[in-house]
Amino acid sequence: MGERVPWELVEAALAAARERGTDVAVVPLTAIAAAAGISRSTLLRRLGGSRAAIDEAVRAAGVDPGGRPPVRERAVAAAAQLISERGLGAVTLDAVAEAAQCSLPSLHTAFGGRDGLLTAIFERHSPLLDLERLAASPPAALGSTVREIHRALVTAFDRHPRVLPALFADLFSRPDGPGGQMFRAGFPRLFDSFGALLLPHVRAGRLRPLPLPLLIQQMLGL
Known part of the structure; x- marks a missing residue:
């Protein structure tokens, strides 16, 4: 790492990138300066007037500063x-x-x-986000709700790369393995979505007042 870039500025750049969920190379200097508790002009002065200096210092610290997709x-x-x-x-x-x-x-x-990587993969390739979006604006009719739930599940299974089938294969072959870990981590959010979609129909008398896990099981035919 270049001597003119203090380590606390590298830490500030990494912290700003984490907060934004992006690479250091696309984090504005104003955000890095704010993370370091200094002004943008002071940051530039300490970098010798060059944005490239912080990217090179981050790279020298073993972290790819990016510039490509994050x-x-x-x-x-x-x-x-x-x-x-x-x-x-x-x-x-x-x-x-x-x-x-x-x-x-x-x-x-x-x-x-x-573990954090596996959580991000599950969120992206399971039906979790689709079900949460559906629960945020559910159809009024029970039939439409069930069809949309099934659509979200089928879409997730058919999505490429074929991640969800591989997760189920891992879950069934070793329940305590990473596939099971991913499902257990995501289950509370899945459960909340199913509750938001199905329980209003229970209260309206359109579904039998069964425990939610049993309702989910029957709807999915498990």
């Missing part, structure tokens, strides 16, 4: 492809870093570790 986006896409082609066991941080063309420190900065 590390988070590249890593989730690369990990999803690995899961689709080789299964969940292929998702090591080393393999993802190589496929995403980023460094291990970049992955730790973006996700905090493998």
Whole structure:
């Protein structure tokens, strides 16, 4: 790392990137200055007048400053492809870093570790976000609600890369493995979405007043 770039400025750049969920290279200098508690003009002066200095210092610290799609986006896409082609066991941080063309420190900065990466993959490739959007603005009719729930589930299973089938395969083969961990982490949000979609119809008398897990099980035919 260049001597003219103090370590606290590198830390400020990394913190600003984490807060925005993006790469250092696309974080405005004003945001880095704010994270460092100084003005933009002071930051530029301490960088020797060049934005490139902070990017080079971050790179020298072992983190890809980016400029391409953010590390988070590249890593989730690369990990999803690995899961689709080789299964969940292929998702090591080393393999993802190589496929995403980023460094291990970049992955730790973006996700905090493998668990955070798996959580991001589940959010992107499970029906979670689609169900949350549906629950935020549900259809009035019960039939339409059920059809839209099924549509969200089928869309998630058919989405490429084929992540969700691989997660279920891992879950059924080793319930305590990473697939089971991902489902357990995402279950509270899934459960909340199903509740928001189905419980109003229970209160209106259109569905039998069964426990929500049983309602979900019957609707999905499990």
